[in-house]
Amino acid sequence: MSKSIFKATKEEADNIVKLKDIPINETAYRGMNLARKILLLLLGFFFIGLNAYIMGVEMFPALRGDNNPNFNFIGKVSNSLKGLIEVLIFIWLLYLIINLIPKKNYSVHSLYLFSFMPVGLAAFLVIFFEIVYAVSVVNLGVWATIVIVFLGIIYIFRGLKNKYVDLYGKLYVKGSFRSERKDYFNFLTFFLVIAIFINTFTFKVGIKVEYNFFSIILSFLLLVWFWVISLETKYVFKLFLVNYYFHKYGLYYKEKFKICDSEWYGSRKAKRLAKKKRK
Incomplete structure (x- = not known):
């Protein structure tokens, strides 16, 4: 892979820039109008920015005074992540304000939208992480949660790498390609998850709460969160690359x-x- 993924010719870019991936319709074109941009700013502020601030910065830390230890821990985790949420909300609102500036053409407008839309989504994903992470620590224990987070981070980067390789192959090799080396990551993940599950019912290492089957099942939503993040990251990267060449x-x-x-x-x-x- 000596050639950059951003250096494809227009003939090569045709391999990934398809009409189905470009928002070419009347509704998308109207998005360039100033009135629509002002409406997007208002909706983005009240329905995303304000709600994300209330949920991620104000609501969960306020639960620290509750006598329920689960709520107390949610508040502590939220307090450590609220700075990140505030930064994401600030970037989101800044993007919306800059969006009011007229763009040169539709390709610039489309690339800009696909560059900043994920920021607003990221704020809510961090809020959901606060919840599932706290539930996981309380019910599975600190070390088990650390293992899940470690595996989840690796899973996200592996997925992004595979998507990069796939798109690179479509651009320059006229077909996706993957490494033929054996991959034991999925087996390792399955083994560790089973070990964590067994620990919750038998040894209970690091677990300091009463056994509750429903809460144990909910604790594994942290794995689902990382799976969703991996899918979202791959999808956003693909759309960004498509719109990059659509603009170029x-x-x-x-x-x-x-x-x-x-x-x-x-x-x-x-x-x-x-x-x-x-x-």
């Missing part, structure tokens, strides 16, 4: 996908360009 070879794809000037530049700019052509 914008005029080429404008003609290929038969996008008219009013859709590509916006109605006002398209009218100005039309007047210049007539002169």
Whole structure:
């Protein structure tokens, strides 16, 4: 892989830039209008920014005063992660404000949207992590949770690497390719999860709460969280790369996908360009 994944020619980019992955429709074009951008700013502030702040920064730390030890721990974990949530919310709102600035054309607008939309989603994913992490520690123990987090982080990076290799193969090799080396990670993950599950019912190492089958099952939602994050990371990376090339070879794809000037530049700019052509 000596060639960068961002250095493909437009012929090579055609292997991944497909019409199904580009939001080319009337609703997407209207997103370039200032009125729609202001509406997005208001919705983004009240329904994402404000809710994320209330849930992630104010609500869970407020539970620290409750006598329930589960709630106390949720508050402590939330207090350590609220700085990250605040940063994500700030970046999200900053992106929404910058989005009010008119973009050169639709390819720039599309790339910008797919660059900042995941930030708002990330804030809520961190909030959900607070919950499932706290539940896992309380019911499975600290060391078992550390093992799950360690495996989850590896799983995310492995998934992203595989997606990178897959897209690289589609760009330059005209077909995805994967390493043929044996991979024992899935076996190791299965073995450790089974060991953690057995520990919760037998030895109970690191577990200091009463046995509750339902809460034990909920504790493994931390694994589901990492699985969702892995899927989301791969999906976002693919869409970002597709929109990167859609922007890089914008005029080429404008003609290929038969996008008219009013859709590509916006109605006002398209009218100005039309007047210049007539002169």
